[in-house]
Amino acid sequence: MRTALERLCGLCAPSGFEEPAAREAARLLEPLMDEVYTDRNGNVIGVRRCGREGAKRLLLDAHLDEIGLLVIGIEDGFLRFRTIGGVDPRMLPNREVTVLTDPPLYGVVACMPPHILKEEEQGKSIPISQLLVDVGMSQEQALRAVPVGTPMVFREGCAPLGEKLLCGKAMDDRACFVTLLRAAELLQDRDLDVDLYLMGSVAEEVPGSGAALAAYDIKPDFCVAVDVTHGRTPDAPKDRTFPLGSGAAIGTGPNMTRWMTRRLVEKAEEKKIPYRLEVMSGHSGTNGWGLQISREGVATAVVSLPLKYMHSPVETLCLEDMEHVAALLAAFVQGLGEEAAEA
Helix, strand or coil: CHHHHHHHHCCCCECCCCHHHHHHHHHHHHHHCCEEEECCCCCEEEEECCCCCCCEEEEEEEECCECEEEEEEEECCEEEEEEECCCCHHHCCCCEEEECCCCCEEEEECCCCHHHCCHHHCCCCCCHHHCCEECCCCHHHHHHHCCCCCEEEECCCEEEECCCEEEECCHHHHHHHHHHHHHHHHCCCCCCCEEEEEEEECCCCCCCHHHHHHHHHHCCCEEEEEEEEEECCCCCCCCCCECCCCCEEEEECCCCCHHHHHHHHHHHHHCCCCEEEEECCCCCCCCHHHHHCCCCCCEEEEEEEEEECCCCCCEEEEHHHHHHHHHHHHHHHCCHHHHHHHC
């Protein structure tokens, strides 16, 4: 899992530009599935057929895209930009970025030294519209090298933090795609009674269309959206965050199919897999909603992986939690066709 995660998170693939991550995701899926394909929207889908005529279809989804920036103009050699997805302007100044030209360029988000800031400016967040990326070029050089519409992503890769944690960019949600791979690995020698679809979806950060369009084509009977949730830090509210190492977070609320939530809890308790319940009173903020309303509706659940510092270049997770999420998904898959008929 760690090797796969490091490979995926090291790739630059913001929403709308997911091809590098999609190619690697397909390569990782191929040894585990009967068929792997990429649909017209760029979603990567692996299929393992159970061999039963008329078998129900289960879709497990995790998105491959990451947040990023988009060049909108050039001023004195500096790049003006807008955001792709939910980028927090507070942590952009001083940040290193990769500009996805061919070949890629190194850039830094320019910032004013504290020595020359006005008193009223200190401690304030700078609006995105006032930030610029420095690529060390003149106006003429930058105009030739960086077309308007070029995406940029955080430069950081993936590195260990202590003994059990990993830290880096794009853990949201490539870490969860790796848990799908691990679940498929755990199921390799097990008989299934559903056709299993594993998907690395695109465009979740903007605007969430990838998974919904794929579900319309696949026509699944059941879906599980697998995404990250907020990990606990000393300054975070305890009722909305989960300690790293506490296991999977199982979504419960009006947008989750109740029997699927119950079954996830039962499987976690039966297999002694650590878990917490995550109350989602409305939209889960995941692909779960787009999956749920596909066609005439799909029975849908949400399983989440605790992650600190979401939507930053230093997203942090626990490898043990990834193993617990994968084990829970594998347990949920087994016997689903028979047990769902009785739900």
